[in-house]
Amino acid sequence: MSGADIVLECLKRIGIDTVFGYPGGVVLPLYDRWPSHPEVRHILVRHEQGAGHAAEGYAKASGRLGCALATSGPGATNLVTAITDAMMDSIPTLFITGNVARNLLGRDGFQEADITGITMPITKHNYLVMRAEDIAPAFAEAAYIATTGRKGPVHIDIPKDVFLEDAEFEWNQDISLKGYNPTATGNSAQVKRAAKLIQRAERPIIFAGHGIIQGDATKELVEFAEKCGTPVLNTLLGLGSIPQDHTLSYGMLGMHGSYWANHAASNADLLIGLGMRMDDRALGRFADLNPNAQVIHIDIDPAEHNKNIVATVPIVGDVREVLSQLVEEFEPTAHPEWLRWIDDLQNEHTESFSVPNGPELSTQYVEACIANAAGTDATVVTGVGQHQMWAAQHMNISRPRQLITSGGLGTMGFEVPAAVGAAVAEPDRTVWAICGDGGFQMTMQELSTMVDEHLPVKMAIMNNGFLGMVRQWQELFYDDNYVSVAISQPDFVKLAEAYGIKAIRVSDKSAVNSAIIEAQEHDGPVLIDFQVEAEGNVWPMVPAGAALNETVESPSELEAPA
Ligand SMILES: Cc1ncc(C[n+]2csc(CCOP(=O)(O)OP(=O)(O)O)c2C)c(N)n1
Numbered sequence: 225m226s227g228a229d230i231v232l233e234c235l236k237r238i239g240i241d242t243v244f245g246y247p248g249g250v251v252l253p254l255y256d257r258w259p260s261h262p263e264v265r266h267i268l269v270r271h272e273q274g275a276g277h278a279a280e281g282y283a284k285a286s287g288r289l290g291c292a293l294a295t296s297g298p299g300a301t302n303l304v305t306a307i308t309d310a311m312m313d314s315i316p317t318l319f320i321t322g323n324v325a326r327n328l329l330g331r332d333g334f335q336e337a338d339i340t341g342i343t344m345p346i347t348k349h350n351y352l353v354m355r356a357e358d359i360a361p362a363f364a365e366a367a368y369i370a371t372t373g374r375k376g377p378v379h380i381d382i383p384k385d386v387f388l389e390d391a392e393f394e395w396n397q398d399i400s401l402k403g404y405n406p407t408a409t410g411n412s413a414q415v416k417r418a419a420k421l422i423q424r425a426e427r428p429i430i431f432a433g434h435g436i437i438q439g440d441a442t443k444e445l446v447e448f449a450e451k452c453g454t455p456v457l458n459t460l461l462g463l464g465s466i467p468q469d470h471t472l473s474y475g476m477l478g479m480h481g482s483y484w485a486n487h488a489a490s491n492a493d494l495l496i497g498l499g500m501r502m503d504d505r506a507l508g509r510f511a512d513l514n515p516n517a518q519v520i521h522i523d524i525d526p527a528e529h530n531k532n533i534v535a536t537v538p539i540v541g542d543v544r545e546v547l548s549q550l551v552e553e554f555e556p557t558a559h560p561e562w563l564r565w566i567d568d569l570q571n572e573h574t575e576s577f578s579v580p581n582g583p584e585l586s587t588q589y590v591e592a593c594i595a596n597a598a599g600t601d602a603t604v605v606t607g608v609g610q611h612q613m614w615a616a617q618h619m620n621i622s623r624p625r626q627l628i629t630s631g632g633l634g635t636m637g638f639e640v641p642a643a644v645g646a647a648v649a650e651p652d653r654t655v656w657a658i659c660g661d662g663g664f665q666m667t668m669q670e671l672s673t674m675v676d677e678h679l680p681v682k683m684a685i686m687n688n689g690f691l692g693m694v695r696q697w698q699e700l701f702y703d704d705n706y707v708s709v710a711i712s713q714p715d716f717v718k719l720a721e722a723y724g725i726k727a728i729r730v731s732d733k734s735a736v737n738s739a740i741i742e743a744q745e746h747d748g749p750v751l752i753d754f755q756v757e758a759e760g761n762v763w764p765m766v767p768a769g770a771a772l773n774e775t776v777e778s779p780s781e782l783e784a785p786a
Pocket of ligand 1: 608610612636690691693
């Protein structure tokens, strides 16, 4: 078979049914063979960054391996943001690029970029495949690496003439890689030590992270939390690992987490981090997270242990498996006083987390209405900024994979292409893309992809006329010195209509619900331009560099800290 046919055959073997891609000179031999492999759908995006985020959205919505393809040089470098995003958020993805022919590598020919050099630090692994016979082993390994252990992006770069070279097609799925052997089962002595700490703790708290969702461990999380009577806080990416109406669920902690979650974390005597990487946005200033607490940290990636927080008991392993081990090792416990302490705090501080009830149209109000109309079955994709934090606070994220958002890298422009990917992966679910007016303008060219592929994504632009989150920081930390944060927009309604997309403008609270229902009932993509208040701020907030127990709920607390 030709190298091109081998690539397409490999995609089928590793279960990829959709590739988000963009052609160019060096991948033409691959595109030339595509019609002979109709089982693999190719979706033509409008920018390679969009292909990358769509592959991420596909993977995040479904749990399956996502795939993006680009040509050499600028096509390949346009993937870099999405690859980095997938790396930061551990998203199982395969990125394929073409490169110049082998005899031109290293000669700075037309559209050559050392893309494997560039992607080395932003991938879990990468390959430059120099012989057609090496393609199949590279794809089998890449799929294995991307989807096992701590999941992540793998990149395969293939010179043009390798697509044209013939080789025997041999498929071997029994992968054995020297130096790569993810640990699934937790060390039993460590598990027993952890169980003892859990048994003894008076104020334990769980930080449930993305690993719970990635590792399909939601059932085990709930069982564990119930058996040790321990309240559960979520990281941003961990939202959905426990239903928000569960009595032990206390929502999100972190920079824009709730007041009670952040103070519960600060007052606990045992912190149990599950499938999370002890990130600064979630935990605030590390040195003052909670110096008196013991720490159990369960994560599949050994590199995460003792990186930011030194754990009393670090356990390397698959969080689902380790939780199943752990739950056998302690007797049922309960902590009613501790729960009451958090409940009281919650009752005293409901204000800062509530939806504003004034006449103005707030993003929080719009998002709460969308959540109400869409229910937890719908998928929520967000951009990055204020609308993202408010979505995390107000959209009742209660099921795994309900929220698709860029956590670690915080990539504006993620929302529209990731929604494309989510809609392709899960055609029976409603997909709501909650967009910033800034982020939307970074990748809005993917509206064409949406139209071409008949993807009925519902887009809600939270149009505040500002790069809202940056404006908030300039207001609070730079004395209201607004520099380059007021952002002009096209007429979003006309813009959508130019793409052939139904569009609605809403500037009044009373029109919100009818617009949402109209959008949901329309059989196709819809864009709603919500003209929300310009200068709302996200509260509570842990100022950058502060500790979780320094969470503030209003600007006055910032000026005169208690
Ligand atoms: C690609 C990229 N560039 C810059 C930033 C820095 N940044 C973080 S939030 C933000 C403003 C986002 O504005 P918008 O999309 O309108 O959302 P809002 O905060 O108003 O909800 C910016 C510029 C970023 N996160 N990503």
